[in-house]
Amino acid sequence: MKLTFLGTGAGEGYPGFWCTCPHCAYARQHGGKNVRGYSAASIDGQVLLDCGPTAFPNASRFGVDLTQVHTLLMTHPHEDHLLPLQLLWRAADDSAMSLPFEKMTQRGGARFTPIQPLHVYGNSFTREAFARAYSPELMEKNRLTFTLVHEGESFTSHGYRVTPVRGNHVKPGFAHSYIIEKDGRSLLYALDSGSFDADQMALLAEHTYNLVVMEGTYGINDAGDMNHMSLKRNLAMLDFFRQKGCCAPDFRFYLTHMSPHWCPPHDQYEPAVSGLGLSVAWDGLEIEV
Ligand SMILES: [Zn+2]
Ligand SMILES: [Zn+2]
Ligand SMILES: [Zn+2]
DSSP: OEEEEEEOBOTTTBTTTTOOSHHHHHHHHHOGGGOBOBOEEEETTTEEEOBOTTHHHHHHHTTOOOTTOOEEEOSOOOTTTBOGGGGGGGOOOGGGGGSOHHHHGGGOOSOOSOOOOEEEEEOHHHHHHHHHHOOHHHHHHTTEEEEEOOTTOOEEETTEEEEEEEOOSSSTTSSEEEEEEETTEEEEEETTOOOOOHHHHHHHHTSOEEEEEEEOTTTTOOSSOTTSOOHHHHHHHHHHHHHTTOEEEEEEEEEESBOTTTSOOHHHHHHHHHTTTOEEOOTTOEEEO
């Protein structure tokens, strides 16, 4: 599997849209890995992890073609993870596809490429958000289906085996993380996980990972609530994975969903955590899993 980070920032933006604090000012001035879009990722251009406001623009920027995505795994419906507009450009007059381009485009529309159905998977909170954004007619017109997920109940979509894990972001079950397996390789995508209850920790311990991607939103601030992971809690998770034998020989642990006020700019945060067994993701980073 090839995972591409389409965004690695938290909801307030990185730099914060309305902030000129030292971290935000540094990110603006230095750019590069220090500037982050909203957290999202793609696997092989076939599986999309969340669909926030910058997922598609960043995919284009990084040369990732998402037109043939067949599976959308939604962690939760917060606005930095779901911009419904992006899926509304899927509707088209499919009978126009067989015409020459000049004739085809006279028909109007936003798409002149055949696509496949997009299977959306998410929890009950995400299902409510989808129901608000898309009527049953719009779901059909945009070739979308929605399947409710339950923690611990694995399913397979186009050869990717997926196991949802319940997190405690905002409230228990508001966000789900996903264990994704293919061809004997395994990754965990954990946003916005907050914390995990004991039964979910036991579920996480059942697997061996080549890659863990986890939100590290609260960074060096450990005084915050349990809505997000902090560096201290990320390290406790790393410890847990090691103790339970969950780390494959090539195990890697990347932090994402960075907040500018608790996670210093990439140039500073990456060297600070690399000695601790962690890495910091950046927009456009590709990892061969
Ligand atoms: Zn978020
Ligand atoms: Zn700031
Ligand atoms: Zn959230």
